[in-house]
Amino acid sequence: MSEQVRDAIVIGSGPAGYTAAIYLARAGYQPLVIAGAVTPGGQLVNTTEVENFPGFPQGVMGPDLMDQMREQAEHFGAEVEYDDVTAVDLSGPIKTVTTDGGEHYSARAILVTTGSNYRKLEVPGEREYGGRGVSYCATCDGFFFKDKPIVVVGGGDSAMTDADFLTRYGSSVTIIHRREGFRASKIMVERAKANSKINFILNTVVTQINGGPQGVESIDVKDTITGETRQLDANGVFIAIGHTPETGFLGGALDLDAEGYIVVDGASTRTSLPGVFAAGDAVDKIYRQAISAAGMGCRAALDAQDYLTELDAQA
Template structure:
């Protein structure tokens, strides 16, 4: 069966695109991956999404978005996309469990996954004191002691941001030198609330069964282990866009983020659009992802109506 539009991914971007396309009678098919709802399903309470003055649980917010899209006629199917053919329309998708699908337009909202350390206590305490987003969760640690794990620009930025809330922010890095740019290092080092635990490798995140209480680290010189007590752990070692299956198909940057025309969600392939964290490595917020999901839906609809005004000869490179 050929579809007018297929959406890959069910985070805030994909679900918002589904709502808009469904309301436009486009009957979109949404392919859910192995983690429906995206990164927000790993978040407990969301307090910065407009319209919820008392906050809302991340999984509940995603479930509400899905129900809203279904109400207007969006269809959801579980599957894993293994290959995409975008050389000509209709585009062809190979999906485990669903076979071959055809679509006139394709919206990619597969998101980005935070890199994790892979140590004991990390995944099971996600949302219970372990976070990958200081902007999302920093508020919950007002007056507390937290640690940041990482040594790059994002770690320094998040460490500085967390000093607005926490009494102490300790940076743990496995090397004795930071990878962050000089200006970002100076900004963090100039903050009295930031302390340092360098040349130490995290080996375990410790909890009392309800919340995080500390992180166990190994000194890389002596080999000795110690427990750093903390109320929260922020892992800031980067993100990986979920675009492995698209390599060689679309224009991407050196990190694998899909390139789009500024101010649009247009990729270098006419009829293929990208929204959410898969093309945004700067903001990475639910509300910005939702905004680009709306844009992708409108770009897709106008493309099918022949109203696209993009000069497609100016491909990104």
């Protein structure tokens, strides 16, 4: 158990967490970043080229961007631990977090930047064939479906990006979306439509994923307008239908909305408890961009600095 009471702990990494750590470290607070055990750096570590993060005119690989952010935070004095927070006690002036490795850390201020997880279809066969044809990460698993039919489920930017990437491998790529219109940005939709290897099946939902000993073989789909059902050949099913905020570990310590996102005070990053701040995709259900998460991480650090400064003034 760590006896030291730190000024600030950042739970989570990614653009929000690392940006918050950079600001706090430069202000002299030497934050501890508990970055996660499996995917430190957040969703961008599973992304190939990022074209819309300012300062990189030729684009930058997602893992490289996260490595540079982490290195910048460490350069200014942040400490990074690669573990997951499993429990918190956020009441009182000193807050405590417990990690999966059994460590306990205490701090005067806590910043939650844990992001979100991939949302599931919740249909028969999805869990059974996870890792055997069902995937939530095109860049991780696309290679395994070389010259095989691939399906991408979703209608947002992630679905369009995944489909475009997967055309490098699949014999065909079909985007299945439950509506006629897309949530994706116009440029991403146009790019997908311009790719001759991408097909679209709209107003359609996946009802079941079928397979055998070798993995996924087909999917059952249903037309949402006519009710007609049919079966499509597919060996790879990539699901890109959104995210669920990673806030379960809080155990009800903070106010959440109906979807599980952390509630903050207006345009600030202040949560329902003094000294606890939140940023990134655990809060933001609208924009979900690396740059907006980074900006929110900056705001969380500045809010935390104001809080710590006020505590010091009262001491």
